[in-house]
Amino acid sequence: MTEHQQPSACQNLDEAYRYCQNIAHQHYENFPTASKLIRKDLRPGLAAIYAFARQADDIADEGNDASEVRLKKLDAWAVLLDRCTSQKLDQPVFLALGDAINRHHLPLDACHDLLTAFRMDCTIQRYTHEKELLFYCKHSANPVGRLVLALHGIHDTEALHASDGICTALQLTNFWQDLSVDLPRGRCYVPSSWLDAQQLSVEDLLAGQISAVDFDSVKQRLIAYTRDFYQQGIPLIGQLPARLRIQIAATFHGGVSVLNAVQSEPDPLHHRPELQQHDWIKLVPSVLATTSMPGRLYKHFTAKSVCSEEVLP
Structure with missing residues (x-):
């Protein structure tokens, strides 16, 4: 589990997006978060998607928790995902992600699909x-x-x-x-x-x-x-x-x-x-x-x- 998985409370949307962008800039992989080719107005939303996936992946793959514990944490992540589009949560990743989903009409089921894969990582x-x-x-x-x-x-x-x-x-x-x-x-x-x-x-x-x-x-x-x-x-x-x-x-x-x-x-x-x-x-x-x-x-x-x-x- 990384230092990003226990963020402090955050009610400011700009702060939340900056938090996600910091995560994105630290982990490139195949996700084009930091790419200058992505339109500037879309980069914050992309960073929110990335931060959500990155932290969920950390729950599934990092640390020494038993599979049962990881699955419970991912279930909690799913609850926050369902709440973030209708509530302003005091968690920066979900505050930013909820805004990005509503602002850009992103498919919520795609985010849940990612959690399904992370659950599979825990058990298969x-x-x-x-x-x-x-x-x-x-x-x-x-x-x-x-x-x-x-x-x-x-x-x-x-x-x-x-x-x-x-x-x-x-x-x-x-x-x-x-x-x-x-x-x-x-x-x-x-x-x-x-x-x-x-x-x-x-x-x-x-x-x-x-x-x-x-x-x-x-x-x-x-x-x-x-x-x-x-x-x-x-x-x-x-x-x-x-x-x-x-x-x-x-x-x-x-x-x-x-x-x-x-x-x-x-x-x-x-x-x-x-x-x-x-x-x-x-x-x-x-x-x-x-x-x-x-x-x-x-x-x-x-x-x-x-x-x-x-x-x-």
């Missing part, structure tokens, strides 16, 4: 089938995209579907990038049914008894499965306003590049692939090309173009 460490994994992504990643779109006034069904594709792809990419981190902690996101198909087991994977060579066929299946979700998300980019389009294009290409790095890593079970600064710089032409001609990304989403991050012509 293995997944049998990909449908279970997608259920987790539906609640852990997809709500973030939907909240960002709602913040920008985008509620189109096709845009939401495409956003879900990108968010799911990013979540899956993070799972495969973090295999060497999660497995020693006893957490496995690789569907056990996929391991069974190759005469492998979750128990052996968690025990470090599966070689990179034996795991490679499973890895290739994970990569291909994830790439399909990136492709599902391509139509979103052309539907976005200019500033957000640049942000999402960069996120898209960055995610695909990480996925490619996982694919290229000989032993992702023991080594975490990461992009270096020069890798990010190499993405700039592709991001700009996608931003200016989003419709052409479909044609170039192949193993020879976007998947290897060549510059789009």
